[in-house]
Amino acid sequence: MRKRRGVSPSLLSCAVVLLGCMAVLVLAPLPVQQLHNAVFDQFQRWQPREYTGAPVRIIDLDEASLARLGQWPWPRTRVAELVDKLREAGTAAIVFDVLFAEPDRTSPALLLQDQGLDDALLSQLQALPDHDSQLATALASSNAVLGFGTERRPGANGLPLSRYGLVATEPSPIPFLPQYASAVRALPVLEQAALGSGALTFDPDTDGVVRKVPLLVALGDQARPSLVAEALRVAQRSPLYRVHTGEAGIERIDIGRLQIPTNRRGELWVHFTVPQAVRTIAAWQVLAGQAPAGLQGSIALIGTSAQGLQDLRFSPLGGIIPGVEVHAQALEQILSGEYLQRPGWAPAVEALALLLGGLLVCLLALRVRALPAAGLTLLLIATLNGLAWYAFSVERLLLDLFTPGLGLALLYSVASISHHVASEREQRWVREAFSRYVSPNLVKHLVDNPGQLTLGGHRQVCSFVFTDLTGFTEMMERQTPEAVVSLLNDYLEQVIGIAFRHDGTLDRIVGDAVAIMFSAPLPQADHAQRALSCALEIDRFAQGYVAQLQARGIAFGQTRIGVHSGEVVVGNFGGSTIFDYRALGDPVNTTSRLESLNQYLGTRVCVSAAIARSNPQVPMRAVGKVQLKGKSAAVEVFEPLQAVDDAYDAAHLLLMTGDAGALAAFTALHEQRPADGLVRFHWQRLAAGERGDAFAMTRK
Structure with missing residues (x-):
C-alpha cells in the first residue's frame, strides 16, 4: 500500500499564513499601528523616564490662580507683570503655551467704546496706555516665545514672523513635516516684541494619546518651528536651525548645541515621567513673589492645568495631563540628552523576526511532537519580547516584537491544526493497513493447508466478539494525535492479545x-464458551486500563462488547488481487448491533441467547426480547454478571409477564441503584407507559 506524494497541505497552509502575516506587518494598517503604540505605551508604564531635575518649569494658570486673580483671560497688564517677575527671577526663556490672537478687551480704548462719553473725556481716556502695548514692552525686555495655532484649511492670518535661519540638507524636509495650510498668529504688536514664535500644535494618535511632539511643521511651502524648538533656540540664543534629511525623511534637527534625533517627520518621541510636583509653580505664587527657587536659568512655560480651559491630553502612562506638560517633558528629555527612538530600520527588523521565526515555528509544528513544539514556540515568542524590552530599557529603542509574536502564535496554531489533520489522515491509512493483517492461528492454518488459499467460502457455525470504544472522537480532539495513537495502539495490542490467548x-x-471470531478457520467445539470468556477478559482489562489512565489524568472511553453465535459463510473474499479472510452473514451484523445496544441499555457487555445457553455456568440477567435495528425477528439479549441478581430477576419476571407491579419494582430498584444502567433503562420504559420485556431499537 503506497501513500500519495505531493505538496504537503500543511506546508502550503503555513506558507499562505506566513505571507499574509508579513503583508499585514509591512503594510501596517491602523490596527497594527495601534498595536505598536500599545506595546510602546506598556514599555513606558513599566519604565517611565526618571526625572532628573532639568531646568524646565511650568508656570501654571491653575484653578487656585484663577480663583485668586480672576478667570482667564487675565488683563494683559497682569500677564506683563508675570513676565517681569519671571525675567527678574533670571529665566533663560519665557514661553507661552497660550495664544494671544485678539486684543485685550480690558484696554481703555476698547473698554470705553460705546459708553456714551463726550468726545473730550473719551479722548483723554483713550490716551491711557494700551494693555497689549504694555505686554509688548514686557516681552521686548525678556527672552519671550509666543505660540501660534495651525489650521489644516486655508485662511487664518498669514505666516508667523521668523527670527531665525533654517539650513537643510537635500532633499527638502518640507514634504516630510506635519502639513498645515495656515496659522492663527498672535497680535502683531506682541509677535514683533517676542524673540520667537512656535507652533502650539501636536497631533495625538488615533486613540487620542500624545506620544510625539514635532520640532518643525510645514505651513504651505514654508517650515516653521514648534513651541518646543523655539524655546530651545531662544534659551540658547541660537540664530538658526539645521535639518539633516535623508531619502527616507528627516534624521536629525540641530538647535544650537543640541543635536536632536527625530523620526522621519521631524517629531520627537516623548518619554514621559510620572507626575512631579517640583516641575510646576502656580502663577499666583510668582505674582505674589512666593515662587520657590529653581527659576534661575530655566525655561519657564506658561500654561494651564485648569479643566475649564480644556488644554488636557491623554498620556501613554494612562492618565490625563495638561498640554503644557507635554511641552515641558519634551524639553526636559532633550536637555537631559535622553531620547526615545524608533529607527528607520525597526520595521525591517520586525518583519525579519516574523519571517525567520515563522519558518522556525512551522518547522517545529510539523516536525516536532506537539508539547515540545509548543514549548519552543512560547520560548521563541518570549525571547523576542525580551529583546524588545531590552532595546527599550537599555538602548531606548522602540521595537515592537510583540506583534510578530502574535503572528508566530497564529502560525503555530495553523501549522498544528494542519499537522493534526494530516495525522488523522495518516492514522486512517494505518488503520487500513492494519485491516489487512491476519491472526497467527489463521497464518498457521493456511501454512498447514495451502490448498485452502483460494477464493470462496463454506458454511460454518461460529461465535463473534465485537468491541468498540465510547467517546473516541472526543478523545482525538482533546489530545494530540501522537498521544491518541500511542494509547490506541497499546489498547488494541492488549485486546488482540486476549483474543489470541483464547x-x-x-x-x-x-x-x-x-471484530474477533471463533471456530474459524479451525472448528472449535467450545467456540461459544471461548467467545464469552474472551469478552469478559476484555471487559476486565478495559475497565482496569481506563482506571490507570484516569489516575494519570488521561481520559479514555469505555469499551462496549457484543457476543453472538450463528451460521455464517467463512472464507477468502476480495478478488484475485487481495485475500480477505472473514465471515459473512446475519450473525456478524447481529453481533455488531448487540455491541451498539450497550450504549442505550447502560451496560458494557450484551450477549445473545445462543451464547447464554452455551454458558450456563456464567450468571446472567435477561434484558428482554429486542428487535434490533434492521432486523425483523427479536433477539433475546442477556447481560453477563459476576453473581446472580435475584432482585433484578424478580422485577424482570414481573416485566416479562406484563404484571402492573413491574413499574413499582423497577422504581424501587432504581432508587436503590441509581447507577445501574439496565435498571434505569427498564424503569424509564415503564414510566413512559411501555409494558413487557419486548422492545424495538430504532437506532443502531
Whole structure:
C-alpha cells in the first residue's frame, strides 16, 4: 500500500499564513499601528523616564490662580507683570503655551467704546496706555516665545514672523513635516516684541494619546518651528536651525548645541515621567513673589492645568495631563540628552523576526511532537519580547516584537491544526493497513493447508466478539494525535492479545473497533464458551486500563462488547488481487448491533441467547426480547454478571409477564441503584407507559 506524494497541505497552509502575516506587518494598517503604540505605551508604564531635575518649569494658570486673580483671560497688564517677575527671577526663556490672537478687551480704548462719553473725556481716556502695548514692552525686555495655532484649511492670518535661519540638507524636509495650510498668529504688536514664535500644535494618535511632539511643521511651502524648538533656540540664543534629511525623511534637527534625533517627520518621541510636583509653580505664587527657587536659568512655560480651559491630553502612562506638560517633558528629555527612538530600520527588523521565526515555528509544528513544539514556540515568542524590552530599557529603542509574536502564535496554531489533520489522515491509512493483517492461528492454518488459499467460502457455525470504544472522537480532539495513537495502539495490542490467548481469529480492526471470531478457520467445539470468556477478559482489562489512565489524568472511553453465535459463510473474499479472510452473514451484523445496544441499555457487555445457553455456568440477567435495528425477528439479549441478581430477576419476571407491579419494582430498584444502567433503562420504559420485556431499537 503506497501513500500519495505531493505538496504537503500543511506546508502550503503555513506558507499562505506566513505571507499574509508579513503583508499585514509591512503594510501596517491602523490596527497594527495601534498595536505598536500599545506595546510602546506598556514599555513606558513599566519604565517611565526618571526625572532628573532639568531646568524646565511650568508656570501654571491653575484653578487656585484663577480663583485668586480672576478667570482667564487675565488683563494683559497682569500677564506683563508675570513676565517681569519671571525675567527678574533670571529665566533663560519665557514661553507661552497660550495664544494671544485678539486684543485685550480690558484696554481703555476698547473698554470705553460705546459708553456714551463726550468726545473730550473719551479722548483723554483713550490716551491711557494700551494693555497689549504694555505686554509688548514686557516681552521686548525678556527672552519671550509666543505660540501660534495651525489650521489644516486655508485662511487664518498669514505666516508667523521668523527670527531665525533654517539650513537643510537635500532633499527638502518640507514634504516630510506635519502639513498645515495656515496659522492663527498672535497680535502683531506682541509677535514683533517676542524673540520667537512656535507652533502650539501636536497631533495625538488615533486613540487620542500624545506620544510625539514635532520640532518643525510645514505651513504651505514654508517650515516653521514648534513651541518646543523655539524655546530651545531662544534659551540658547541660537540664530538658526539645521535639518539633516535623508531619502527616507528627516534624521536629525540641530538647535544650537543640541543635536536632536527625530523620526522621519521631524517629531520627537516623548518619554514621559510620572507626575512631579517640583516641575510646576502656580502663577499666583510668582505674582505674589512666593515662587520657590529653581527659576534661575530655566525655561519657564506658561500654561494651564485648569479643566475649564480644556488644554488636557491623554498620556501613554494612562492618565490625563495638561498640554503644557507635554511641552515641558519634551524639553526636559532633550536637555537631559535622553531620547526615545524608533529607527528607520525597526520595521525591517520586525518583519525579519516574523519571517525567520515563522519558518522556525512551522518547522517545529510539523516536525516536532506537539508539547515540545509548543514549548519552543512560547520560548521563541518570549525571547523576542525580551529583546524588545531590552532595546527599550537599555538602548531606548522602540521595537515592537510583540506583534510578530502574535503572528508566530497564529502560525503555530495553523501549522498544528494542519499537522493534526494530516495525522488523522495518516492514522486512517494505518488503520487500513492494519485491516489487512491476519491472526497467527489463521497464518498457521493456511501454512498447514495451502490448498485452502483460494477464493470462496463454506458454511460454518461460529461465535463473534465485537468491541468498540465510547467517546473516541472526543478523545482525538482533546489530545494530540501522537498521544491518541500511542494509547490506541497499546489498547488494541492488549485486546488482540486476549483474543489470541483464547485462540480467536482477528476478523478486522476498524479504527478503535475490533471484530474477533471463533471456530474459524479451525472448528472449535467450545467456540461459544471461548467467545464469552474472551469478552469478559476484555471487559476486565478495559475497565482496569481506563482506571490507570484516569489516575494519570488521561481520559479514555469505555469499551462496549457484543457476543453472538450463528451460521455464517467463512472464507477468502476480495478478488484475485487481495485475500480477505472473514465471515459473512446475519450473525456478524447481529453481533455488531448487540455491541451498539450497550450504549442505550447502560451496560458494557450484551450477549445473545445462543451464547447464554452455551454458558450456563456464567450468571446472567435477561434484558428482554429486542428487535434490533434492521432486523425483523427479536433477539433475546442477556447481560453477563459476576453473581446472580435475584432482585433484578424478580422485577424482570414481573416485566416479562406484563404484571402492573413491574413499574413499582423497577422504581424501587432504581432508587436503590441509581447507577445501574439496565435498571434505569427498564424503569424509564415503564414510566413512559411501555409494558413487557419486548422492545424495538430504532437506532443502531
